[in-house]
Amino acid sequence: MGVNQYRLENEVPIDVHRVDNAEVRRQQIERLKRVKRERDESVCAKALADLTQIAKSQSGNLLAAAVDAARSRATLGEISDALESEFGRHQAKTEVVSGIYEKQSETSPEFVHVRKRVEDFKSSHGRAPHLLVAKMGQDGHDRGAKVIASSFGDIGFKIGMSDLFLTPEEVAELCIKDGVDVVGVSSLAGGHQTLIPQLINLLADKGHADIKVVCGGVIPEQDYDALRDAGVAEIFGPGTSVIDAANAVLGQILGERRNR
Ligand code: B12
The missing domain is CATH 1.10.10 (Arc Repressor Mutant, subunit A)
Structure with missing residues (x-):
């Protein structure tokens, strides 16, 4: 509520402690x-x-x-x-639920609209838009990732969700193996500056620069430009509306340009 409902007109930039x-x-x-x-x-x-x-x-x-x-x-x-x-080693497995977001949103015009866009995509491409939600590094915050994976699934995306604690190499391999359109990295523990550029470089090195990289989570706005320079297509911070994110990710897959 605090993040979504009561937004300040002028957010004061938060002074963040930087770790090299x-x-x-x-x-x-x-x-x-x-x-x-x-x-x-x-x-x-x-x-x-x-x-x-x-x-x-x-x-x-x-x-x-x-x-x-x-x-x-x-x-x-x-x-x-x-x-x-x-x-042996503990394997942190993630599961994605379905139907909950749809039940809450099916009467909302925005939901109906974005779902129609996805349906149109399916008709014209013969398949669903495909997103892998990925978690890398020592970051165990998986709620946002699960919210996005579950809700995008209800909207009609084909969804993959990685296990926790993967390396950029493992995520790049997963993207290529599954043939995704977009990989969405959820980052809440400060690993974004290192891990996301590594993932982008690995995808390019492996001949898959066409796979779009977006990210979300707790990423200080001061870092947005560096991430965009590294090749991140969209950044979704706390309080992101699922519908906005779904429209933006679909726009990326369709090659639409937008002002930001
Ligand atoms: C819940 C929480 C936890 C829970 C996590 C439970 C879980 N299973 O996820 C617990 C208690 C375990 C936890 C632990 C820790 N936490 Co914590 N935690 C939080 C907290 C309060 C909320 C995160 C959350 O769940 N938000 C709700 C979800 C739905 O929102 P979200 O993830 O932001 O996702 C939205 C958007 O960001 C976006 N989005 C996110 N990902 C993606 C991906 C895609 C593809 C798209 C399109 C969009 C998108 O869309 C989502 C919907 O709007 C945040 C503070 C905050 N207000 O964010 C701190 C916070 C993330 N934690 C923090 C810290 C420091 C820790 C610990 C290191 C504390 C400690 N010393 O032990 C540990 C680390 C554990 C670990 N291994 O990672 C810091 C991180 C600071 C930083 N970035 O450098 C934060 C920011 C608190 C703070 N202000 O200091 N934490």
Whole structure:
């Protein structure tokens, strides 16, 4: 309500704290190398093997063994790898519901209009417009992505929704495998500056610059120009109306130009 209903006439730009992702990554890798250089490798390897053994035998105290491994300077990645070798890795699966948005909106003239546009597209192209909603990086905010995937599905789009935490490489592969028209990246954890340009470059490198890239989520307006320069076709911030977004995405697929 706060975002959608009571909009200010003049929004004051929010001062955002900028993080240089590449520099943070460089420093973190440097710290990891130092930790590995300075630790007693055999003590660390034994602590990790003990951890895996407890996981395997299901007897003993896993937490105590993980603390011992940390004290012997095993990294968090190594500790989770030691457990993964026995337990496997959790796969975050996403599901998209259908029918809810349609039920709420079917009498709205805007909904009827955008659905008609999609129907016209289907008649003239012999298929539905195809959008993949994608989540990349360490960003677990999936509500906006699910809202968009579910509602666009009800409007008539063919929809794919990626699992969480994918890399740009994985998303590019998915786009190409599924033959999508548009990939819509939902980004709420600050990864947009790095991950979205990487995805655009990968699609181009793989000969698929024709796949349009749009994005949505919590992206500071100060970053919009850089994203557009990188090749993002549309940006949909918090409070975006689903109908507006659907019209805009369809317009992108149809190659329509609009002022913004
Ligand atoms: C709910 C929420 C959570 C939930 C997420 C639950 C879930 N399963 O999604 C929980 C509690 C788990 C959570 C955790 C965290 N959160 Co949080 N969270 C939020 C919050 C309050 C609302 C997000 C939301 O669901 N909005 C509702 C949906 C429907 O809106 P939306 O995603 O914006 O989508 C709309 C548009 O943006 C657009 N859109 C979005 N994507 C797409 C894609 C396409 C293709 C299209 C067309 C349109 C589109 O259309 C949608 C409909 O209008 C926001 C603040 C905010 N007001 O946005 C913070 C926020 C995103 N969280 C934040 C943070 C920092 C975190 C944590 C790191 C906190 C912590 N220290 O642990 C963790 C990170 C967890 C992780 N691994 O990612 C920050 C991110 C700051 C940043 N960008 O740098 C925010 C902005 C809060 C803040 N002001 O600081 N969070």
